[in-house]
Amino acid sequence: SSDLEEGPASPWAGIGLVLQRPFLRQLALAQFGIFATITCLQAVLPAAAQQRFGSAAAAGWVYLTIGAGNVLGALVLLRTRRRGLGSRTMALLTLGELIPLGAFALVGSAWVDISLAGLSGLASAPYEILAMTEVAHIVSSRRLGQAISAVWLFGYAGMLAGGLLAVFAAPRLGWMPTLLLAWLGGSAV
Numbered sequence: 001s002s003d004l005e006e007g008p009a010s011p012w013a014g015i016g017l018v019l020q021r022p023f024l025r026q027l028a029l030a031q032f033g034i035f036a037t038i039t040c041l042q043a044v045l046p047a048a049a050q051q052r053f054g055s056a057a058a059a060g061w062v063y064l065t066i067g068a069g070n071v072l073g074a075l076v077l078l079r080t081r082r083r084g085l086g087s088r089t090m091a092l093l094t095l096g097e098l099i100p101l102g103a104f105a106l107v108g109s110a111w112v113d114i115s116l117a118g119l120s121g122l123a124s125a126p127y128e129i130l131a132m133t134e135v136a137h138i139v140s141s142r143r144l145g146q147a148i149s150a151v152w153l154f155g156y157a158g159m160l161a162g163g164l165l166a167v168f169a170a171p172r173l174g175w176m177p178t179l180l181l182a183w184l185g186g187s188a189v
Contacts, residue, residue: 015153023138024147026087027131030094031155033186034124037101039162040182044175046097052110062117069121077129084134085127088183093130095187096123101182105176158186 018024046056053061085093100116100123107113132148139147162182169178 009010014143014148014150017143017147018137018154021138023087023090023134024151026090027135028129028151028154029189030131031151032158032161033154033189034094034097035100035158035180036162036165036189037158037179037186039105040166041101041162041179043163044170044179046052047065047170047175048094048104048179049111052108052113060109061114065098065114065118066121066124069118069123070125073122073125074129077126080132082133084137085130090127090131093127096120097127098183098187102180102187105179105183161185 005118018028045059045062049062050056052058097120100120103112105117107116135147136144165182165185167177169181173181176185
C-alpha cells in the first residue's frame, strides 16, 4: 500500500515496516539469531581457544578464518548480477552460517574448529550482501533508511542477548554448553 511505501516519520516506523513484510521480518529475525550466536561465540572464544589450542590468544586463528571465509564469499559475489535473494536462499545461508558455529562447540578438534569458522564466514558474506541488495530492491528509497535501521536494530538486540547469555551462563555451565544454547536459540529464531 502507499502507506507502507510513504510511511510515517515516527522513529518506530521502520520496525512496523519490517514486521509487516515477510522477507524483512525473516531477515530481522535471522539477524537477531546470527548476532546473538556470534556475540556469544566471541565472548566464550578465549576459553575455547585456551582449551582447544592451548592459548587464549589463538582465538585469532578463528577470527582469521572467519574473515577469510567472508573475503572469499564477497569475492565470489563481485561478478554476480543477482538482484538479491529469496526467503529460501536466505534461510539456507543463515543455517550455513549458524550450523558450523554449533558444530564448533561439539567437535573438539582445533583444525576442524578453524575450518568450521571459515565455512561460517563463507556463508555469511553472500547472505549479508544479497540480503541488503534485496532490501534495496523491495523498499522504496524513502523508507530504505528506516527499514535497514530496523533490521540492524534486531541484530544489535541479538548482540545484547548473546552477550547476556555468555555473561550469565558461561561461568555456570562452561563455554561449550553456553555456545550450544546460543546456537539453538539463534537457529530457532
